[in-house]
Amino acid sequence: MISKMRAASAYPASVGSQKYAQFIVWWLRWLLALCLGLGGSAAAWAANAWEQTSGPEGGWINQLAVAPNLPTTLYVGTEGGGVFKSTDAGATWAPASNGLTRRLVAAVAVDPTASTTVYAGTSGGGVFKSTDGGMNWAIASPGFAGAYVLSLAIDPASPTILYAGTYGGVFKSVDGGANWAAASVGLTSTYSAALAIDPVTPTTLYVGTSGGGVFKSVDAGASWSATGLATGSVNALAIDPANPATLYAGGSMGILMMKSVDGGANWSAANGGLFQQPMSIAIDPAASSTVYAGTAGGLYRSLDAGLTWAQHGPGDWPSLGVRSVATHESNVYMGASGGVFRSMDSGASWAMANTGLTNSTVRALVIDPVSPSTVYAGIQAGGVFKSNDAGMHWSAVNTGLTVTDIRALAMDPSTPTTLYAGTWSGGIYKSVNGGASWTPSNSGMTTFTVLALAINPAAPAVLYAATNIGVFKSTNGGAAWLPSSTGLPAEYVYSLAIDPTSPSTLYAGLNTGGIYKSTDAGANWTVSRSGGEVAPLVVDSAATVYAAVRFVGLLKSTDGGASWVSAQPGLPDTPYALTIDPTTPSTLYAGASDGVFKSVDGGAHWSAAKTGLANIALYSLAVDPVTPTTIYAGTLGSSVFKSTNGAVSSESRLLDLALAVGGSPVAMTPRLVPAR
Structure with missing residues (x-):
């Protein structure tokens, strides 16, 4: 609520103008109730920043319990989606997690x-109790x-x-x-x-x-x-x-x-x-x-x-x-x-029996740049899912995938029906028909643990795979692979990023070794920043790179990795996911343990952008390249969420308008965000 709003950092408005702004917000809401508009439909203004899509359905189940006195009623505790309930012996499911602030549920008892x-035993949150059937x-x-x-x-x-x-x-x-x-x-x-x-x-x-x-x-x-x-x-x-x-x-x-x-x-x-x-x-x-x-x-x-x-x-x-x-x-x-x-x-x-069970852990997301209503999601222990209607419906596309623990997805930007999937223990799979079928693509690979994939946007037959023993490279669309790790320590490589303006420049984030850089298409690597577990990595331009370092936070380099500064202010913890608006590179989205955060000034400040997505950890993010106000968020145990307004909630839009009416600047960054 507005009465609980606080500034993410110093804000120039006086306390009096803040209270006046709050009154204006109340007044604007009253106008909305009368359907008077405000530059758009009331429905559009009232929307959350994020809405859960219809899937993908499935995901890890930790405990399944049948109600002893009403055996058509079932409850499941999940890996990150909280509790779900079925009243028809598992034919359909509905979320039953309101008030459950810890969503990893290891035990359920009825x-x-x-x-x-019902009782739910959680990871780090003790026991929760419901007396109304999980409502x-x-x-x-x-x-x-x-x-x-x-x-x-x-x-x-x-x-x-x-x-x-x-x-x-x-x-x-x-x-x-x-x-x-x-x-x-x-x-x-x-x-x-x-x-x-x-x-x-x-x-x-x-x-x-x-x-x-x-x-x-x-x-x-x-x-x-x-x-x-x-x-x-x-x-x-x-x-x-x-x-x-x-x-x-x-x-x-x-x-x-x-x-x-x-x-x-x-x-x-x-x-x-x-x-x-x-x-x-x-x-x-x-x-x-x-x-x-x-x-x-x-x-x-x-x-x-x-x-x-x-x-x-x-x-x-x-x-x-x-x-x-x-x-x-x-x-x-x-x-x-x-x-x-x-x-x-x-x-x-x-x-x-997964209808309604939106509990998937989404490790990777890719969007078709030609037809952006086509979205693919790589599921941990669930395979690949595809939506042809911007997340309204999802279907599994796993034919040929003998290992379904997906950790990375990559798409050929020139031929979007060509995709690659990196798996935890099955190596790399390739599809040339939009996911309808997959074939192994591991010739030359000496490991089958693949954690990240990167495609050269200028020459899509060139791609790189980050593995538990270093980097591998293919120059023929995955038909054959060769090690490409000279200079890299022999350890897990968690993240890879290619400079889109100079594709021979790559960055690699390691398990403990920090950040490495190659300027010769992976032939040789040198240390950019030593130490730390690094994931994710994204490159904005030839000189601007962002890297999330565990226990350190988000870092930014504006000189191609020669030096690094903090880009953490406003973020609650080190992000698990990071993406850049392709049309406005100063706009970034970060997925953390508690939802999505947004920066509009290249990481100098961050504000919460998680209305409808609070208390949910993020593993992947993707921005629609055609309509960049549309963003998809892959979660830990809650499948895919979607925002169609740049992750802006009705509360923040009303507050911005109220501050404008009250005479305070609207374009300040960060804007007011709900107190945590």
């Missing part, structure tokens, strides 16, 4: 007697509000009793999250990754730890003792609801899956045919000999109580990691790297 009471959330973890919560469990007999497993041990609440107390006596390893409660005797519970195996409590968490599995890291636990003395533990214990039939006193291997470390375990409540294990390599199923396992689930989705499995009657749900998958026939057939 009250077994009231499906509208609104409030912090519910006094005493450890900043904790990293890894697991949650609710007492089925007394749902106001709940337990939270954190980096620092187990905490317990007996009043529905209003108060918490430490409950870790006897735990020699406090990293509490998994919790399980005996459904028949809820005072008995188990915790899986890092390095200490499984611990057991028989007094509702008052004290813990080691079980027969006293070593190794346990990521997942499950108790047989038909026979609570039987439990399964999955993790890195030398043996991937262990089983106990005597309440943890003794354990035996239960991993025949299991080749991946379990991240989640679920037991079919109707047939306890059927057990599911979610792993980094997909879903496994055992039909003989863990004696033997076979890979199960959707076979047409590559690189599928499964962090959560849940069952209800014949329904089986997977929370995976590609979103939610479900089977309605006990696993006989599977289908993706």
Whole structure:
């Protein structure tokens, strides 16, 4: 609100004129309510700076929970998109994160007697609670509000009793999250990754730890003792609801899956045919000999109580990691790297169930310069998605992509249907038909970890790939690659940028080695600024370069990297994404851990430009080359957002007009921004 506005830096207007401006804002809003205009339609003025597009759908799911008393209601906790809810057994989803200030949700638990009471364990924000089915959330973890919560469990007999497993041990609440107390006596390893409660005797519970195996409590968490599995890291636990003395533990214990039939006193291997470390375990409540294990390599199923396992689930989705499995009657749900998958026939057939689940982490964005309504998004663990209508609809274009962890995209500016995708472990893929199909393009590559791509705008057959061991170069459109790292340290190269006015000049941002420069098309490199993790990098002209250095901030060079100065004022932290308006190079956009920031003076000052996009981390940005007031933002766990007005909110536009009416200069930089 205007009453909470502050100046991002010194502003010449007096306090009196500020109050007068606030009155003018109120007056202008009243006029808007009467639809009197103000130089445009009321709808245009009322718009947020950013609106979420329809996708891409999918993204990493950390936990999937079925409401015990209303099994068509499901909740998922995501990697960065908060909580989503389905009321039709996963057919459709809607965001359910209002008030959830920490959006990385590692654990979700639903009250077994009231499906509208839900708890979310967050990364660095403690526990949140909703009593209206996820419509609104409030912090519910006094005493450890900043904790990293890894697991949650609710007492089925007394749902106001709940337990939270954190980096620092187990905490317990007996009043529905209003108060918490430490409950870790006897735990020699406090990293509490998994919790399980005996459904028949809820005072008995188990915790899986890092390095200490499984611990057991028989007094509702008052004290813990080691079980027969006293070593190794346990990521997942499950108790047989038909026979609570039987439990399964999955993790890195030398043996991937262990089983106990005597309440943890003794354990035996239960991993025949299991080749991946379990991240989640679920037991079919109707047939306890059927057990599911979610792993980094997909879903496994055992039909003989863990004696033997076979890979199960959707076979047409590559690189599928499964962090959560849940069952209800014949329904089986997977929370995976590609979103939610479900089977309605006990696993006989599977289908993706991501409608409305806008939870993708977008590592790269490219816009077709000839037809700018065509946009591509590279998804971490999700492949490539394409929109032909400026983000209104998205569809996966992954045919031929056997690895879908996308870290970079590049487009041939002269032939926009030619694209390149850099992946985390599959190298480079090329498409010559607008993403309809992809083929590997790795000849000569000696590594398959690709973190950035750059194309020579004057000669698009020349492109560069930043990898974990240096830079590679192709001069024939990716048909063959050669190392191009002379002078570079042998380490991760996180970012690459080509000088658009002198394409033989390149800059590389390294993992620890700082910024390097080449003036001979990558043949040789020399240090420009030593030290620091550098990403992103962008070049404005032959002499102006911007580089984000972790723990240092955004830097700017106006002499081709010979010297660097801070361009950080107004930014809350080192940006993860950076882009330049191609028509007005003094206008920049930076994506940070808390939304988008904008500079109109070449980085001298920054102001918040995140209305509609607050509390969301950014990984990628792209400006429409034809209509540069249209910007796309790729997020951590919230898919793609779009601004069509240069990331200007109605609040800032009204304030500028009010200051103009009040006699204060409007073109000051930075403008007033909401207090954080």
